[in-house]
Amino acid sequence: GQNIDQPTEMTATEGAIVQINCTYQTSGFNGLFWYQQHAGEAPTFLSYNVLDGLEEKGRFSSFLSRSKGYSYLLLKELQMKDSASYLCAVTDSNYQLIWGAGTKLIIKP
Amino acid sequence: IAGITQAPTSQILAAGRRMTLRCTQDMRHNAMYWYRQDLGLGLRLIHYSNTAGTTGKGEVPDGYSVSRANTDDFPLTLASAVPSQTSVYFCASSDGHRSTDTQYFGPGTRLTVL
Numbered sequence: 001g002q003n004i005d006q007p008t009e010m011t012a013t014e015g016a017i018v019q020i021n022c023t024y025q026t027s028g029f030n031g032l033f034w035y036q037q038h039a040g041e042a043p044t045f046l047s048y049n050v051l052d053g054l055e056e057k058g059r060f061s062s063f064l065s066r067s068k069g070y071s072y073l074l075l076k077e078l079q080m081k082d083s084a085s086y087l088c089a090v091t092d093s094n095y096q097l098i099w100g101a102g103t104k105l106i107i108k109p
Numbered sequence: 110i111a112g113i114t115q116a117p118t119s120q121i122l123a124a125g126r127r128m129t130l131r132c133t134q135d136m137r138h139n140a141m142y143w144y145r146q147d148l149g150l151g152l153r154l155i156h157y158s159n160t161a162g163t164t165g166k167g168e169v170p171d172g173y174s175v176s177r178a179n180t181d182d183f184p185l186t187l188a189s190a191v192p193s194q195t196s197v198y199f200c201a202s203s204d205g206h207r208s209t210d211t212q213y214f215g216p217g218t219r220l221t222v223l
Contacts, residue, residue, distance in 0.1 A: 033211070043152070043199070045212075048209065087151070089151075098151075099152040099153070101149055
């Protein structure tokens, strides 16, 4: 079966750095997305990785290792507005997105 | 720029009733999707459409139907609602259905079936 694993919840302090991990087992791989979802709102796109390595975009970076079936989202200089759920999703061999359950990130002052 | 709109925002529905959730996008995207999101579970694909006039089944299609008469609209119908269909429903669209195409989401419809 297809499976994406993320921690259910994480807590971090304002101004700090946090790493949210995602491991996947899917039928084929055509890319990995990270989305942010604030409570009661729609998911919004953060990043896309298809090749191994680190993609940096401002305070957010995303890393991919295809051989390990592993990705992480790194958030630096955390702000209170970063409190949200972070969703990992993989495009499988049929070009359909398989979604993880999401990681709820709680930021404390 | 509206992007994707969904209606209604929320709805309480008696079991056995028929309900259509509306979704409209103004980005001229070819592909559209319907997901449901339940606590503790990832987004699950119900139905999708890669282009106007075509539809396909996702992971959890039973009890739902869709149509794609034109590019902009992609309604989701529950023929006879059951309590297990209580969920938050998101409509999404993307320019195409390639692996690199980002999906953009509507604000969601919160549906409660009693």
